[in-house]
Amino acid sequence: METVKGYVDHIIYRSEDTGYSVFILENKDGESTCVGNFPVIEEGELLELDGETVLHPSYGTQFKVKESRRCEPDDLHSMEVYLGSGTIKGLGAVLAGKIVEHFGEETFKVIEEEPERLAEIKGISGKKAMEIAFQMESKKELRRGMIYLQKFGISTNLAVKIYKEYGESVYNVIEENPYKLAETVDGIGFKIADQIAINAGFRLDSEFRIQSGILYALQQGIASGSVYMLEAELMGLTASLLEVELSEITRFLMDLAIDKKIVIKDEEGGKKIYLSHFYYMELEVAARLKELDQKFSIDQERVSEDIKKIEKEATTVLDETQQLAILRAMENGVSILTGGPGTGKTTTISTMIRLFIENGLEVLLAAPTGRAAKRMSETTGYEAKTIHRLLEVSGAPEGRGSSFSRNEENPLEADVIIVDEMSMIDISLMHSLLKAVLKGCRLVFVGDRNQLPSVGAGAVLEDMIKADQFATTTLEKIFRQASKSDIVVNAHKINRGEEVMLDNKSADFFFLKRYDPRVIVAVIIRLITENLPQYLKLSPLDIQVITPTRIGAVGVEQLNVALQERLNPPTAGKAEKKVSFGVLRVGDKVMQTKNNYQLEWQVRTKFGLTIDKGVGIFNGDIGIVKRIDNYQMEVEIEFDDERVVSYPFGNLDELELAYAITVHKSQGSEYPAVVMPMYSGPRMLMHRNLLYTAITRAKNLVTLVGDEKVFAQMISNEYISERNTSLSERIQELYEEYQ
Numbered sequence: 196m197e198t199v200k201g202y203v204d205h206i207i208y209r210s211e212d213t214g215y216s217v218f219i220l221e222n223k224d225g226e227s228t229c230v231g232n233f234p235v236i237e238e239g240e241l242l243e244l245d246g247e248t249v250l251h252p253s254y255g256t257q258f259k260v261k262e263s264r265r266c267e268p269d270d271l272h273s274m275e276v277y278l279g280s281g282t283i284k285g286l287g288a289v290l291a292g293k294i295v296e297h298f299g300e301e302t303f304k305v306i307e308e309e310p311e312r313l314a315e316i317k318g319i320s321g322k323k324a325m326e327i328a329f330q331m332e333s334k335k336e337l338r339r340g341m342i343y344l345q346k347f348g349i350s351t352n353l354a355v356k357i358y359k360e361y362g363e364s365v366y367n368v369i370e371e372n373p374y375k376l377a378e379t380v381d382g383i384g385f386k387i388a389d390q391i392a393i394n395a396g397f398r399l400d401s402e403f404r405i406q407s408g409i410l411y412a413l414q415q416g417i418a419s420g421s422v423y424m425l426e427a428e429l430m431g432l433t434a435s436l437l438e439v440e441l442s443e444i445t446r447f448l449m450d451l452a453i454d455k456k457i458v459i460k461d462e463e464g465g466k467k468i469y470l471s472h473f474y475y476m477e478l479e480v481a482a483r484l485k486e487l488d489q490k491f492s493i494d495q496e497r498v499s500e501d502i503k504k505i506e507k508e509a510t511t512v513l514d515e516t517q518q519l520a521i522l523r524a525m526e527n528g529v530s531i532l533t534g535g536p537g538t539g540k541t542t543t544i545s546t547m548i549r550l551f552i553e554n555g556l557e558v559l560l561a562a563p564t565g566r567a568a569k570r571m572s573e574t575t576g577y578e579a580k581t582i583h584r585l586l587e588v589s590g591a592p593e594g595r596g597s598s599f600s601r602n603e604e605n606p607l608e609a610d611v612i613i614v615d616e617m618s619m620i621d622i623s624l625m626h627s628l629l630k631a632v633l634k635g636c637r638l639v640f641v642g643d644r645n646q647l648p649s650v651g652a653g654a655v656l657e658d659m660i661k662a663d664q665f666a667t668t669t670l671e672k673i674f675r676q677a678s679k680s681d682i683v684v685n686a687h688k689i690n691r692g693e694e695v696m697l698d699n700k701s702a703d704f705f706f707l708k709r710y711d712p713r714v715i716v717a718v719i720i721r722l723i724t725e726n727l728p729q730y731l732k733l734s735p736l737d738i739q740v741i742t743p744t745r746i747g748a749v750g751v752e753q754l755n756v757a758l759q760e761r762l763n764p765p766t767a768g769k770a771e772k773k774v775s776f777g778v779l780r781v782g783d784k785v786m787q788t789k790n791n792y793q794l795e796w797q798v799r800t801k802f803g804l805t806i807d808k809g810v811g812i813f814n815g816d817i818g819i820v821k822r823i824d825n826y827q828m829e830v831e832i833e834f835d836d837e838r839v840v841s842y843p844f845g846n847l848d849e850l851e852l853a854y855a856i857t858v859h860k861s862q863g864s865e866y867p868a869v870v871m872p873m874y875s876g877p878r879m880l881m882h883r884n885l886l887y888t889a890i891t892r893a894k895n896l897v898t899l900v901g902d903e904k905v906f907a908q909m910i911s912n913e914y915i916s917e918r919n920t921s922l923s924e925r926i927q928e929l930y931e932e933y934q
């Protein structure tokens with residue numbers, strides 16, 4: 196057995212499920228590749244590893260880790276890394292290097308006992324020396340806590356978060372119930388808490404472990420879109436996650452229900468188990484909708500006349516169904532307008548908005564993503580905001596207190612709120628929106644029920660339509676102009692499960708038959724870099740590659756690497772930064788992959804004057820890397836809507852390349868041209884709904900590259916991911932109560 200010690204320089208591969216990790220360890224002897232199982236591992240950590248050097252047939256020499264220990268900084272290099280890691284404000288890597296070079300082994304002792312001596316270093320004033328000493332002193336307890344936490348295999352980053360949450364009571368939490376961490380500390384889930392608990396000597400069948408495991412299983416359900424789980428399903432998942440027999444599960448469920456952590460509803464079809472928060476969100480959404488769904492009396496004839504006047508100016512005559520949608524929106528507190536592409540939704544809402552405004556009503560327009568809001572503004576001619584912006588992001592992290600400044604205490608001032616792309620809205624956003632709406636305001640929900648459901652839990656639009664209590668208008672006719680577009684016509688065919696001709700006689704819908712995945716990728720690259728930009732007079736960055744899968748030969752990850760290499764290769768003078776997905780380079784197209792309520796943005800004029808600012812960058816926002824500053828340790832990104840954000844290096848793992856994105860991430864956006872590979876993939880992904888969503892993202896051109904059999908199979912695959920949601924039942928119950 197050999198022992199090596201060094202810093203985790205770069206993680207090459209990691210499986211979150213098994214903890215299997217491949218990384219580069221750096222020490223004074225150079226770099227070595229290490230492999231092993233690590234429940235948690237982070238770049239920058241100092242590790243001591245026991246294991247052996249082996250020769251892998253394809254990957255060469257590797258150090259196979261058997262045991263690992265985290266170390267506190269002791270040698271010179273470690274002290275330098277600790278001081279320069281950003282823990283001490285005002286101390287960067289360069290100054291840290293100078294300090295350690297000057298004081299050697301004595302560094303920490305000097306800082307703690309004779310801090311004034313720091314001023315011996317050029318660049319450190321007496322005042323700064325005292326500030327550094329003060330920070331070191333105030334972090335003494337923290338350092339002690341960290342060393343304690345690291346004994347349980349907790350990484351430095353997480354240890355800081357835990358310590359921030361619990362301070363000196365951290366010792367009790369770990370000894371009494373480490374599973375609490377999973378509920379209270381951002382970034383710690385069940386798996387990490389479980390590892391800590393096991394390291395701290397908890398039994399596999401401990402009560403805390405089983406209760407925490409049940410909550411974790413419920414969260415897994417939520418992550419896949421469901422709001423509740425049936426008891427049997429929950430038990431099965433919990434037992435397999437915990438690897439224990441669960442004969443006494445009912446007792447634990449009752450305990451969790453008494454603690455108000457879950458809600459159990461014994462209904463037709465079995466016992467439904469909810470995380471309390473989700474149960475009450477559905478209940479409150481149903482109650483708010485019922486409350487807002489007032490009847491308004493209107494003069495129908497006058498409305499018809501007003502519509503005629505607007506039609507004359509706009510030169511489009513609305514058909515009967517479109518007019519009906521407008522009447523319903525005026526008469527009802529809650530109404531729904533649904534239909535596929537080209538069925539005239541936008542035309543209808545544009546007229547509706549004018550009517551409301553001409554009647555002196557205050558109208559607000561909103562959509563779930565920045566791109567969808569931008570499109571709504573362009574097509575209606577009135578300003579639309581993202582729902583997050585409408586509700587004014589407060590900066591509180593998601594799930595901790597109210598994320599929005601607009602709520603029941605500070606409601607939106609509006610008579611009408613029209614929300615587009617409703618299919619993307621999950622139960623949580625709907626809940627926040629409805630909390631901020633006053634009784635007497637009309638809500639008009641617009642969307643296409645055949646699009647993929649929201650990324651977050653719930654099926655709000657579908658459930659509202661299914662409940663059959665709100666005035667709903669479905670537009671079915673494709674208008675003449677739209678019917679000339681094969682994108683629209685084919686989208687409707689796909690939605691009905693009909694065959695689509697692939698003879699390439701179309702002006703806007705092409706299918707290039709290729710069968711080898713390497714050839715598919717090569718053709719996509721050629722389309723993006725040469726053919727399409729010329730044909731459409733667009734920049735390659737305006738053409739979006741959309742693909743069903745993340746991994747695999749034509750998945751997002753592979754395509755992004757290939758596209759980055761062609762569209763934004765390294766050149767002298769172009770700044771770069773190593774990141775978890777590879778390299779980030781100035782000029783790269785990137786996407787934010789989670790909601791971040793704290794990141795600050797600014798909109799600047801071309802002379803650099805700030806004209807608007809705020810907080811919050813959200814999942815799916817796409818931008819371009821403008822600057823990488825290795826000194827300030829930040830990356831500047833300009834998003835589509837001109838918002839500019841400085842990402843500290845620590846936030847870069849929230850980004851990924853966006854030359855290619857998944858269909859799920861493309862929801863609610865529209866692009867001038869879309870290119871999509873058609874190659875085999877899992878049946879639960881390769882379905883009609885997904886193909887329909889992908890194709891309807893394109894405004895002027897769709898190009899599919901791949902196997903026509905896969906295309907046909909997707910059209911006939913009616914798989915719809917079954918989500919356990921009960922909003923429609925909750926709505927129906929309320930309406931029945933009042934009958």
Ligand SMILES: Nc1ncnc2c1ncn2[C@@H]1O[C@H](COP(=O)(O)OP(=O)(O)OP(=O)(O)O)[C@@H](O)[C@H]1O
Nearest residue numbers: 512513514535536537538539540541542674676677
């Ligand atoms: N009553 C109408 N008579 C004639 N043309 C119409 C009518 N309503 C809409 N159109 C035309 O049909 C086309 C599609 O309409 P619109 O953009 O409103 O549909 P949509 O449902 O919003 O489509 P998408 O979801 O694709 O944006 C437009 O060119 C529009 O001018």
